[in-house]
Amino acid sequence: MTVARDACWGPAQVHALAVREAFEAITASGFLVTLEEPDLPLHAPEGESKDLARRRKQEGDLSVWRGDPYLLLPEASQLVDVCVSIREDLGFSMLYDLAGCDLSADAANLQIVYGFLNLSRKQRLVLLTEVAKDQLHLPSVAKVFPAADWHEREASEMYGLIFDGHPDPRALLLPEDWEGFPLRKDYVFPEEYGGIPWA
Amino acid sequence: MDGNFISHLLSASLPPGFPFWGLALLAAFLGALCVVGFVSILALVSVWLERKIAGHIQARLGPMRTGGWHGWSQTLADAIKLLTKEDVILRGADPVLFRLAPALVMGSALAMFAVLPFAPGVQFADIDLGVYFLLAVASLTTIGVIMAGWGSNNKWSLYGAMREAAQATSYEIPLALSLIPPILHFGTFSLLSATEQQSGWGGMQWYIFSDAFWVAIPSFFLFFTAALAENKRAPFDLPESESELVAGFHTEYSGLRFAFFFLEEYAAMFAASAVATAYWLGGWNFPGMTFLSTGSLWLPILGALAFLLKAMFLVCVMIWIRWTLPRLRIDQVMTLGWKYLTPLALGIMVAAAGWEAWRASL
């Protein structure tokens, strides 16, 4: 950590440190998480990203990547307990974002990303968990972080996820009778909606 | 019938054998026609004024196109548009109440003009209890608004109607109480007589300039505020508050029926201003009127002009206030009415009574 000033897109070092600290704390309290750190530093040598892109296209894997470090929680069933621990023990009082992600139509899992913010220590923490596409159940954290309420509703209608224990699992942005889950990669655009054909 | 110049004119021009009841009927009909015409023109002018004043207050121009000079005929065009629009009555609405409400509202506004003393000899009827008549007729509007709100079968309209009911009944009290100081001062309920009593000092012995000015001025402000609330003008436009209730009691109205509500607002504004003019600002009296001989034709003309100018000035102030202030909330409107204006009006009434009694004892 010799860089004097953070890059113009914000403090990356604070973030990396925070994730490492959180990883140690959460592991110490007995949860199974893994620390995922990028293979590529944020300032990559010139041309490297193009090489990577080519390699990735040829090999078709998602193994090499750049970006923020995060924590991966392999067991989604532990989610609520981990969230309680993150809030109570680590002081991340705000859940600033919760989003699903479908990497490709062939992927077996859907990813769900949780972003936490510690206002007093000015840290961010990203937690990622995965659910199999044929199972789709995961616990709701809306009781721990009320902010998750609407985010979970949105993720559930967009990806078909089912958040067990959500207080109000109605559709939020889409009509109640919308078929399919639009943000999935295998989503097929409907020919019509309610008898109205797509122009 | 001595104040009614129409019956004067008629009795002069009709054959001598014409029956009295016919004369009265004809006079009433012509008078009503005059009132309707006058109110319509007045409302058109006031709406145009409101738009221009609002425009310039908001650093813009207001209507500029229709009719050439500063869009003078914009409201005329709007009136024609409203007249030719489809008259929609909702299937769920109460047809009787829905139809009756605009007529009642408009009728009450027009009736107010019957007792206003415009100029010497220009008054349709001088009633002994002129102010009582005005207050009574003005409160008919409330009933019309409640009918409109209930008959529309729309929840927003109903809210507007209920607000109007609460607000109008509350503000009647400070409104009536604030009229008591001038009534005590002039010792009459008749607007004509009150106006005539203010003609002294070369036409400048207005109530607010009289020896009782220290009760006259606060009572004038009270009356003005209560009249704003009574006429549903901002900051008391709760019954139609467009950012809360869409358009309140007239949400479902269109075309001519909507035009009636629109017209009524401006007619009532003018009527309230006219009462304030007659009681506080000297009515038709203007400085320099003593130079005119009593029989001169200029006296009614200039008198009417003075009266109209004073009343229109107050209307403009109402417009000015509307485009300055935010709206109160309904409970704050009630608080203001009951906890601020009513006690103040009572205090001023007592002060005025004491002052008049002391003056009478001299």
Added chain:
Amino acid sequence: MTSSAFSRWWRNLSDGVISTARGMRITLRTFLRKPVTVQYPDEKPDLGGRYRGIHYLEQDLCIYCDACAKACPVDCIEMDATRHGKELEWHAFTLDYNRCMLCELCVYPCPKDCIHQGEEYALVTEDREDMVRDLLTWKGLTEEQKQKVAEVEALKAQRAAGGGE
């Protein structure tokens, strides 16, 4: 009524009156100032040199490379031309303003700097079909081009004849 309650009552009243008067002074001042709005069709606003209005095309520069169409996020540019050697016979260069969001992303990738956004902005029409605008100033081949093509053809024929010999 305690004295503090009364003073609060009095303060509320005076605050209301004073702040209303202050507000009315501000509105009156603006009332007396000159309005800032302009009467639009009579007075045209100054759009500045970079205004992103309806596109225009410098057709003689265009090389039919499709860069603008590829850069368009909404795929609203369509072009059609036949190449006669170096010369282009233009059939269509349409921009669908039903979709276009005037983002200027088509302007930057152009290698010849031939597509621009002008100062015209009024897109009023009664028919949606009118929103699909053809940016071409001429269609087909100009006389000059025809001559050039003919020359090239002649040259080619000559060469072919020469080659045949």
Added chain:
Amino acid sequence: MGLTPSFAQAPGSEVEVAVPTQDCSINMGPQHPATHGVMRLLLKADGEVLTGAQAHLGYLHRCAEKIGENVDWTQYLPYTDRYDYLSAMNNNLGYSLAVEKLMGLEVPERAQWMRVLLAELNRIASHLFAVGTYGLDLGAFTPLFYTLREREEILDLFQEICGARLTCTFIRPGGLFNDAPEGWLEKVESFLCRFEERWKEYDALLLRNKIFIERTAGIGTLSGNDAVTWGVTGPLLRASGVDWDLRRDQPYLVYDQLDFEVPLGVGRQGEVGDCWDRTEVRMSEMLASLSMIRQCLDKMPDGAIQHPDAGPVLRPAPGRAYVGVENPRGELGHWLVSDGTKHPVRVRMRSPSFCNLSVVEHLLPGAMLGDAAAILGSIDIVVGETDR
């Protein structure tokens, strides 16, 4: 006492209600003047007092996130203009920074200063609109026209620099599309001088007005704790007394070289975190932005405005990056996933209005019907952003 009475005659007090009453459900929206767009609130009301509220979103849902997966990295830029259409520059900035983070590019110095300048100008424009329409929600028409007057001047400046007034598409990954034209920075300077005078007018006309204070003070109070647990950001969070501003606490661009104040709600007229505080924080933020723009003008370096590596077609390295920027309405986060091709895999935006709006269902019960407009207006949503 004030003009606000204690209307809460709780059931079980000595007044016995003999008439059985029924709560009235009112449908506020999707077309209602106070919902700032097409949003629907299902209100339950006992007379004038609200007993429940339920928000229905989605009337302006345009699948912005799905579109992101079907266009390439640069082509997504115009779509960012359109979710918070009142602060297009800030949205462009948030997206561009996230893409740059994925690419590992740092934009040239001048571009960074220009970006801050443009973002702060747009913040003023957005706050002007927010305060103006808030007056409109409370029945005061005129402040809106005054604030629009100044906002137009900012939009004119935008039009001069980028050619568009509202949907700028100007800050792009790698820098800016264009440098400022000749004399533009001087025009910004002269606007700032005019603006300071006008700011006082809104303050006296709207914020210090007794009726405005009565309508907003103590209404819709959101405590600091609640604000944090509900994920509220931006002026709302700061009005609740939580000292958090991304520009200062997680500085991006050159914000760490600027000296500015972060205004907080202190409950001067009512309670900390009420509607008045929110408006006041927005008003003070305009002045803070003003001083930031002044500093930008002073320190503006010369140089390039575009990174040489960022061509028209971008191919960021595979990865996952999040960048949050302080938008006028709160933290706008872009969560980008790339697989190294020219199309994004996932474009997720954490839109501030969406998170801020989620408290509305909890602020409304107990307030009055007239307060519904006041509370909703003070949250200052842009429906394009809540629905995306």
